[in-house]
Amino acid sequence: MIACPDALGLATPTAVAVGTGIGARNGILIKNATALEQTSNMQAIIFDKTGTLTEGKPAVTNIVAFAAGKLAGLDEARLLQVAATAEADSEHPLASAIVEGAKDRQLALLPYSQFQAIAGGGVQAQVDGDTVFVGTPKLLAENHIQLQPAEQEELAALQAEGKTAMLVAMNGQAVGLVAVADRVRATSRETIAQLKALGIGVAMLTGDNQRTAEFVGRELDIDRVFAEVLPSDKANYVKQLQSEGLFTAMVGDGVNDAPALAQADLGIAIGAGTGVAIETAEAVLMRSAPLDVLAAIRLSKATVTKMKQNLFWAAIYNVIAIPVAAGVLYPFGILLAPEVGALAMSASSITVATNAVLLKSVEKKLRHSSNEFDSVRSDHA
Numbered sequence: 001m002i003a004c005p006d007a008l009g010l011a012t013p014t015a016v017a018v019g020t021g022i023g024a025r026n027g028i029l030i031k032n033a034t035a036l037e038q039t040s041n042m043q044a045i046i047f048d049k050t051g052t053l054t055e056g057k058p059a060v061t062n063i064v065a066f067a068a069g070k071l072a073g074l075d076e077a078r079l080l081q082v083a084a085t086a087e088a089d090s091e092h093p094l095a096s097a098i099v100e101g102a103k104d105r106q107l108a109l110l111p112y113s114q115f116q117a118i119a120g121g122g123v124q125a126q127v128d129g130d131t132v133f134v135g136t137p138k139l140l141a142e143n144h145i146q147l148q149p150a151e152q153e154e155l156a157a158l159q160a161e162g163k164t165a166m167l168v169a170m171n172g173q174a175v176g177l178v179a180v181a182d183r184v185r186a187t188s189r190e191t192i193a194q195l196k197a198l199g200i201g202v203a204m205l206t207g208d209n210q211r212t213a214e215f216v217g218r219e220l221d222i223d224r225v226f227a228e229v230l231p232s233d234k235a236n237y238v239k240q241l242q243s244e245g246l247f248t249a250m251v252g253d254g255v256n257d258a259p260a261l262a263q264a265d266l267g268i269a270i271g272a273g274t275g276v277a278i279e280t281a282e283a284v285l286m287r288s289a290p291l292d293v294l295a296a297i298r299l300s301k302a303t304v305t306k307m308k309q310n311l312f313w314a315a316i317y318n319v320i321a322i323p324v325a326a327g328v329l330y331p332f333g334i335l336l337a338p339e340v341g342a343l344a345m346s347a348s349s350i351t352v353a354t355n356a357v358l359l360k361s362v363e364k365k366l367r368h369s370s371n372e373f374d375s376v377r378s379d380h381a
Contacts, residue, residue, distance in 0.1 A: 010349055011310035014356035019303035022359065026366045027271070027286040028296050035282035037307075038266050039300035041247045042200055045293070046226075046238060046260070048252035049206035049216060050093055052270055053290065054182040056253065058094055060101030061163055062179035066151050069168075069175030079176045081107040083168050086125040086132045089115045094164060095123065097180045098134075120207055120230035122166065133169040134178075136209070138228075145169045151177075162215035164208050184219060191290035192220050198297070201246065205229055205237055205260070231256035235263040251285075251293060253277055268293065295366045302362040310352045 016033040023030050030036045047053050063076040074082070084102035087095035088109055102109070110128040117123050121142070122135015133139060137147065137155070147155065147167070151174060158165045163179040195202050203224035206213050213227035226237050234252075238260050241248045250257070250264035258280045261267030269281035270288045278284050285292040 010352045010356075011314045012307050014353050015303050015306040015310060015359060018356050018359045019299060019306075022363050022366065023296070023299050026292075026295065026363065027289075028292055028299065028366075029284040029286060030296070031282050031284075035266060036300055036303055038247070039249075039283065039296050040304050042249050042266065042297060044201040044203065044241045044244075044246040045195060045249040045251065046203045046205050046241065046264070047222075047290075048234075048250075048254065048257050048260075049204055049208065049213070050182060051253040051288075052251055053188045053204065053216070053220065054184050056093060056182065058097040058164070058180045058182035060097055060178060061181045062158060062165075063176070064154055064179075065176040066174055067148070068173040069170075072170065072173075072175060074170075074175055077105065077107060079168060080105065080178060081110060082127055082130075082132060082170065083134050083166070083178050085110045085112045085127045086115075086123055086134045086168075088112065089125075090117055090123050092117075093182075094166065094180050095134075098166070098178055101178075119232065127170075130170050131172075134166055137167060140167055140169050140174060143169070143172075145172060145174055147174050156211065159209055159211035160215065162212055162219070164212055184216065185290055187289060187291045189220050191293060192222060194294050196221075201241075203237075203241065205234060205252075207231070207256075232259075234260035238263045249293075251290075252281075253288075268296070298365055299362060302359055306356055306359045310355055313351055313355070 012033070016036060019036055020030050023036075030039075050056060050058075060080070063080050065074050065076055065079050069079060080098070080102050084099045084107065087098050090096075112125050112127045115123065115125045118135065118139060120136075121139035122133060124131070124133050126132070133143060133145070140147070155165050155167070155177060158177075158179045163181045165177045165179040167174055168176045168178065192202050201224070202222050203226065204213070204217055204220070204222045205226045206216075207229055208227055210227040213225050216222075217225035229237065234257060238248055238250055242265070247265050249266040249268055250260045251268045251270065252261055253270035255276045257269075258276045261269065261277060261280045266283065267281035268283045268285060269277040271278070271284055271286035283296060285296070
């Protein structure tokens with residue numbers, strides 16, 4: 001009876017059950033015990049920019065018709081209309097921003113065909129009989145379309161402001177650009193600052209150009225910024241940090257983030273993200289709040305502490321009680337009565353379970369983070 005292993009058997013599962021329950025009530029879904037434990041081991045974390053550190057709701061800010069575009073009869077409205085038509089079948093958030101920008105200006109889509117998405121570059125389509133490219137400078141260069149010096153300066157100026165400028169080319173000539181900006185989440189900077197205060201290295205991953213990425217990196221005080229990253233290469237940047245001996249987490253929301261989430265020691269998906277990202281990740285932040293990364297770390301550390309405490313008390317019980325039950329104190333006239341043994345065994349299990357339930361005290365701190373997020377969100381509404 002004394003040697004019953006219930007206390008040892010309950011030590012870890014009870015803490016995990018309480019910890020995952022607390023997380024779920026606070027919008028942090030942790031899929032397994034390993035993920036719950038490993039979150040506290042985090043040494044480096046990589047954030048995908050769009051939809052994670054930013055709101056994921058980009059909007060058109062600038063429309064610029066180049067000289068060649070004006071000669072072709074393209075004003076700002078027509079340029080946006082052509083770009084939106086070319087992007088109509090794209091699932092990229094920036095493409096959606098351009099299409100929405102055209103809708104807001106009541107610009108109808110033109111006839112189009114032969115749509116082709118080019119990973120990490122942009123799109124190509126036949127729009128009203130013209131061959132149109134919308135995308136990065138690299139995409140245009142690969143198709144032997146050059147920018148004039150004045151056009152390059154216009155592009156650089158917008159990128160320096162943290163905007164993503166997508167070039168528009170028609171029939172082999174650059175005719176203009178459409179700039180889009182995605183506002184940084186209100187809690188992103190505080191999240192980064194607190195992670196760094198915990199000694200966790202922070203990096204940002206984005207397909208944006210170097211200037212735009214560096215602007216956001218400076219705004220959020222992120223030291224390591226990986227820009228112009230192709231979707232297929234994201235996992236390689238996770239491997240790069242892992243090769244430095246760092247336990248690395250990845251936070252993302254899109255289909256393109258799934259390989260990186262799978263590669264990371266701990267994959268964390270934003271709840272507003274795609275099903276593929278959520279399926280791949282070990283943890284999901286349902287409120288899409290960066291601050292919940294900190295809440296997950298606090299919850300993990302508290303849970304691991306309770307596990308260790310439970311194992312300690314269960315071990316102490318067995319170390320002391322089993323020799324006594326075996327008669328080590330019999331020479332001194334001390335015997336362990338059956339009813340006392342039953343009581344001791346029950347008390348050990350109750351102690352372990354009660355200690356695990358005390359983990360709920362950390363929930364107040366998690367709710368504090370939630371209230372901070374809701375307060376900031378209402379201030380910016």
